[in-house]
Amino acid sequence: MTSETVKAALAPVAKKVPFEMEQHGHKRIDDYYWMRDDSREDKEILAHLAAENKFVDAQMAHTQALQDTLFEEMTGRLKKDDASVPYQRRGYWWYTRYEGDNEYAIYARKKTTLDNKEDVFLDANVLAKEHEYFSLGGVSVSTNNNILAYSTDTESRRLYVIEFKDLATGKMYDDKLVNTSGSIVWANDNKTVFYIKKDVQTLLGYQVYRHTLGSSQDNDKLVYQEDDTTFYTGIGKTRDSQTIYIYHDSTLAAGASVISAETPNADFTPLAPITSGHEYDFDQHNDWYYIRTNLDAKNFKLVKVSRSESSDTSKWQDVIPHRANVYFEDFIVFNNHLVVEESENGNTNIRVINLKTNKETSLPFNDAAYVATFDTNPTADSDKLRYYYSSLTTPGSVIEVDLNTFESTTLKQDEVLGDFDPNWYQSERIFVTARDGKKVPVSLVYRKDKFKKDGTNPLYQYAYGSYGATIDPYFSASRLSLLDRGFVYALAHIRGGQMLGRTWYEDGKMFNKMNTFTDFIDVTKSLTEQKYAAKDKVFAIGGSAGGLLMGGIMNMAPELYLGIGAHVPFVDVVTTMSDPSIPLTTNEYDEWGNPANKDSYEYMLSYSPYDQVKAQDYPNVLVTTGLHDSQVQYFEPMKWVAKLRDMKTDSNKLYFQTNMDAGHGGASGRFRRYKELALEYAFFMDLVGINK
Known part of the structure; x- marks a missing residue:
């Protein structure tokens, strides 16, 4: 047995360096506090982690054949050439797809009909080529369909860089926005974007900036700063593309500030007050805000209010009242139908309410345990709902249901090969x-x-x-x-x-x-x-x-x-x-x-x-x-x-x-992660004598 083999067979033993901490008159001694290195460059720490990895490799070497079998099994069940269900918006059909052994998605669209030529506007595999780690954050196309904004992280710290591409010429803009959360929201002028900047130490996204295409990030305008560090900050755009919002979210409070997407230079104003104990989210439909709220409703309810009166909660009108035994999870407002997602006794129900007749219909689900949730429904001008369905025995499916006849079509079910x-x-x-x-x-x-x-x-x-x-x-x-x-x-x-x-x-x-x-x-x-x-x-x-x-x-x-x-x-x-x-x-x-x-x-x-x-x-x-x-x-x-x-x-x-x-x-990547899962499965199987 070589000296290297002997070392690998011995579990790494870490040194002890007592570090005393005292709070409320109580003392704790942490012998391993020294292991913290925010720079991740300390040679002793990196050497110890490497030794632990070597120990795992040595001790699990006898399961390598099983790990390989499991990896091949798991990846072999996946359809290599696969695509999402296309959805229609702004004159294009949009979708993502995968090719062969590629780890990452290809983003594509087709104009007007699915018979037209494919336009690949982003290939994440090309972006990931030179990186050990790669994550694609936001992918957002301007409202005139001509400019792509996307964000990437190659360090795995969730600090994303936003870049821009002219989809007509394929040329990149010079603009680069660094240290962002990755989220991107376009205003309707096709030249203004909003993004969130992060504190590089705490990694908390707390500043919302407005950027004008073609200008330096140094000139970007700070439009909101969250000084309460118990809040997360998010940004988004309503389904009708008319309102841009900043979402404020803490454990005990949540709400939004809004502007019109037509006036990106306006000041954000609260849709309703942000108060402790009150959580709400919303969508917009014509002149109304529909608001999911826990105001006097522990399990949430749905209200609506005229957009001009949203800050006055006394004007909020109940649409779906609170029920003590039903948790109200989500909703979609179409022109002719309101669809709600709710949970009772642990099972999800999707309920359709015809806004003209007030007739209610629940979609049927037959499995003992399942998940049913909304899929991509980009516009209100539709009488069809897409939802995602899966159970412990049913592969994930995208189902489209006609909200008038309730005829349903399975647009896609994940294929399990083998x-x-x-x-x-x-x-x-x-x-x-x-x-x-x-x-x-x-x-x-x-x-x-x-x-x-x-x-x-x-x-x-x-x-x-x-x-x-x-x-x-x-x-x-x-x-x-x-x-x-x-x-x-x-x-x-x-x-x-x-x-x-x-x-x-x-x-x-x-x-x-x-x-x-x-x-x-x-x-x-x-x-x-x-x-x-x-x-x-x-x-x-x-x-x-x-x-x-x-x-x-x-x-x-x-x-x-x-x-x-x-x-x-x-x-x-x-x-x-x-x-x-x-x-x-x-x-x-x-x-x-x-x-x-x-x-x-x-x-x-x-x-x-x-x-x-x-x-x-x-x-x-x-x-x-x-x-x-x-x-x-x-x-x-x-x-x-x-x-x-x-x-x-x-x-x-x-x-x-x-x-x-x-x-x-x-x-990162769709196949690589199965190496880690194969290790876990092999670890357990080995303990009960399963070796193939």
């Missing part, structure tokens, strides 16, 4: 009773001929559980590689998400955060008790805030899990939330709490995975991150792994892989 039949698989929606009596929805899928409800199958249990994000039960072709090998897949809709409405979210945030962890644990216990899975073959997976979930359950109930997949995990909660210079921190005080407050500090400390690591046995763990992650900094999982390796009392596997070119979303 040996696949949806009838081989079974999905279920069950409810698990949590320890406090609440009923937690769980979506399940398995392959019928590989499953016996006798407690022998391995279980892959996934959840997120934060920010009110609902993880819908969608189809995944890559997941088939698990199901075909006998895994049961469970999606736990735990508190902190919004599957059962706004209360479900509030019961899993701030001082209720512990419910997120206990719900996940209680789902695990119930699934094994009900014989859906073997008690000694349970795997838990989560990323980002879901990685926090993984860290929490590992500390609280390590004996339940054979393996854990923690991806870009947010695990050093108290230290991160105590530092406003770290991206996203200040925006999230109302999600987790502000450690400057003693009660928040103590509660967060009680579940913070990094702080709660102790001398005990832990499951087998695979941790992944990206060096350039701007949402969860690489040093959080790096520190966590070092502390786990020092404290744990078992001999189970603990692997830590860092993508040195990627950020929060992992590897």
Whole structure:
């Protein structure tokens, strides 16, 4: 055995440099605080990350054939020459498509009819050619269809550069707008664009600028600055292209400021006051604003108001009233129909209201667990609705329904290449009773001929559980590689998400955060008790805030899990939330709490995975991150792994892989990311003796 082989066989051990932190009279010692380097250039840190990667490669080398098989399976199910469903707007049909083994999309259009010649106006593969990492942000064409604006990030820090192209000549403009969020909104004069500039330290987009094509960025006009660092700032344009808006969004308040797209030099004015506890979003239809609001409506309702009177909430007229048992999610106003998307008892309903007759019709969905949501519907002058549908057994589909006759046409269903039949698989929606009596929805899928409800199958249990994000039960072709090998897949809709409405979210945030962890644990216990899975073959997976979930359950109930997949995990909660210079921190005080407050500090400390690591046995763990992650900094999982390796009392596997070119979303491109998924699947399969 060579010296290099010996080194690779030994898990890297990090040095300890005690760093004392004191808050509210309480002292914490962080032995690995030294691992933070905002420049990402420290040679010792980079060498340690490289050693961890080498260790993973060495320890997983015996699974390489399995990883290769899984990668080929997953990418082999994907249609290489694929295209989106074209939609019509401003005299063109617009669509994206992929070719062969290319990682990125080609953006194209056809004038008037789909029989006309294709005009490729952007090929992301060409832009990505010289870069290890590439992300295309906004792609926006001027209202006269002649000028393209697009934004790119080649560092994975989500700092985008906006550039412009003349679509008639193919020539690039000299204009380059740097350090932006990537969003681009055109005014209707075809020469003015609005964009958001970011703070390069916190990566918070807080300044909205107006840029005139052909001028220097130095001359751009600041039109709005958000000084409250608990707010995110967004920009957009209404569906009728008549109003440009700035969207102000924090955990407890949301709203918009607007101008006419015809008068880009005007001053933005609030559509309605931005007040704590009130969240609203809107669309415009003729002389009316339609507003989705939680004003006296916890689960949101729909109102309308004359555009000239929008700031006076007493003039708001109920269109869809508040209902305590229905969460109002989204809406589209057509000239003749209002279509609403709402959720009841965890299932989505799309309801159509004829504005002339007031007749209501709900679209039929038959799967036990599914996702149904609006697709591209660019204009109000249509009697057809496009929506996206998927379930745990049904590949993603774009469906068009006639709103008068309710005849539907499947415009596209994602093709799964190879040996696949949806009838081989079974999905279920069950409810698990949590320890406090609440009923937690769980979506399940398995392959019928590989499953016996006798407690022998391995279980892959996934959840997120934060920010009110609902993880819908969608189809995944890559997941088939698990199901075909006998895994049961469970999606736990735990508190902190919004599957059962706004209360479900509030019961899993701030001082209720512990419910997120206990719900996940209680789902695990119930699934094994009900014989859906073997008690000694349970795997838990989560990323980002879901990685926090993984860290929490590992500390609280390590004996339940054979393996854990923690991806870009947010695990050093108290230290991160105590530092406003770290991206996203200040925006999230109302999600987790502000450690400057003693009660928040103590509660967060009680579940913070990094702080709660102790001398005990832990499951087998695979941790992944990206060096350039701007949402969860690489040093959080790096520190966590070092502390786990020092404290744990078992001999189970603990692997830590860092993508040195990627950020929060992992590897870029449509195929490359499956390498990371293949590693995770192989890690789990190896633990239960599956080697092919």
